[in-house]
Structures are given as C-alpha cells and as structure tokens.
Amino acid sequence: MIKFFIFLFCINLSTNSFADNKVNYFKDIPIKNSNGFYQSVIEIESGENDKWEVIKKNGKIKVEKIDQEIPRKINYLSYPFNYGIIPQTILTVEDGGDGDPLDVVVLGEKIKRGSVIEINILGSINFIDSGDNDLKIIAIKKNNSIFKNIQDFDDLNNNYAGVIEIIKLWFLNYKGKNKVYYDQILNKDETEIIIKKSHKSFMFYINNLQQ
Numbered sequence: 001m002i003k004f005f006i007f008l009f010c011i012n013l014s015t016n017s018f019a020d021n022k023v024n025y026f027k028d029i030p031i032k033n034s035n036g037f038y039q040s041v042i043e044i045e046s047g048e049n050d051k052w053e054v055i056k057k058n059g060k061i062k063v064e065k066i067d068q069e070i071p072r073k074i075n076y077l078s079y080p081f082n083y084g085i086i087p088q089t090i091l092t093v094e095d096g097g098d099g100d101p102l103d104v105v106v107l108g109e110k111i112k113r114g115s116v117i118e119i120n121i122l123g124s125i126n127f128i129d130s131g132d133n134d135l136k137i138i139a140i141k142k143n144n145s146i147f148k149n150i151q152d153f154d155d156l157n158n159n160y161a162g163v164i165e166i167i168k169l170w171f172l173n174y175k176g177k178n179k180v181y182y183d184q185i186l187n188k189d190e191t192e193i194i195i196k197k198s199h200k201s202f203m204f205y206i207n208n209l210q211q
Helices: 002-015 153-159 163-173 188-210
Strands: 038-044 052-054 061-063 082-086 102-107 116-129 132-141 180-186
Touching: 038 052, 038 102, 102 116, 102 188, 116 153, 116 163, 116 188, 132 163, 132 180, 132 188, 153 163, 163 180, 180 188
Parallel strands: 102 132
Antiparallel strands: 038 082, 038 116, 052 061, 082 102, 116 132, 116 180
C-alpha cells in the first residue's frame, strides 16, 4: 500500500499538474524552478471559452463569475493559445497594472489547466484595458513539439509569420469593439525586467501580509 501511494505521488510530480487544486498557485509555485527556468501556471487551455483564473486571495483556480453568479464565457473565438500566470508576480497599480499576477500566453500544443510548466519568454505585448496596463507575456513551453528553437520575437516572426498579429487581433476584439487598445511590443530583455520587478512587488506584498 505504501509503495502504491509513493508511485502515485511520483506520477503527480512528474506531470507537473496539480489538478486537485490544493496548492496555492499564486504563492506556492516558485517563479523559477530548480533548473532556473521561468514557470507558468495554466489557467485556460487553448480551445476554451470559459474564463478561469487564479484567485490571488487563496491561490485556487476558479471560473470567473459575473456578479458572483454567472460563469463568464468569452463571447468570441475560443482561446487560440494556452493562457495563465507567472506565479509569485504582481503588476502593481503603481506600475499601471491591476494588482494581479502577470498574464502569460503560452504558444504550442494544448496544455491541461492546472499544469505547472517551464517556459521560455519571447517578449510581451502591452494593451490598455479600462485605463490599466494589461501586459501579455508571450512564451513557449520548454521542449515543445511545435515552436522549436524559438528564443525571441525575431525568431518567431522569421519562422512563424503572423503569430504576433493573431495574438494582437484576438486580444483587441475578445471583449468587444473598442474595449481594449494596443499600446506597444516589448522585447525579451524588456519583458524580463518587468518580470523581475513584479517578483519584487510580490515579495513586498507577502512580507506585508506576514507583519
């Protein structure tokens, strides 16, 4: 019985999926893993219309609700990519954000909700949503079968023309006409500066909670 339990535990670790939702995805998952790679928590699988999110208060993945009752659905084309957060980050109001974790678009094959994966940051696209900066980090899953050897936006444009434009077009329209506005594209280095600053904001937030 003990051996069987250990076997199941090893399976859960190897898949990097915490589908039981007992983990705090916001605080418990390190921003980088032991190999030094950034990590992402997948909230929404590609092909979905339901809007799931990591709740900052308790770190659980819940479906977003309108007026606390009606599950929110995206009334547009389904998500053409996986979508999630970079754990242990906060884009603060002072920095023009909404005080939530950094959003990340993960290109490639469909990834199960609740998965924790290694990612390679390519860059980011900043939008303006209700007056706030709405930064979307663009990344690929490490060792994915589709976007091989892609390191940044230059590689992406040279090998997969049109992908960035597709992402921009989707975000500009998924909430309806003239709800979201394009601001700027940031390269890999600029994006990683924001990630590091957002991690410092997270640490400040946690330290204040513990006082």
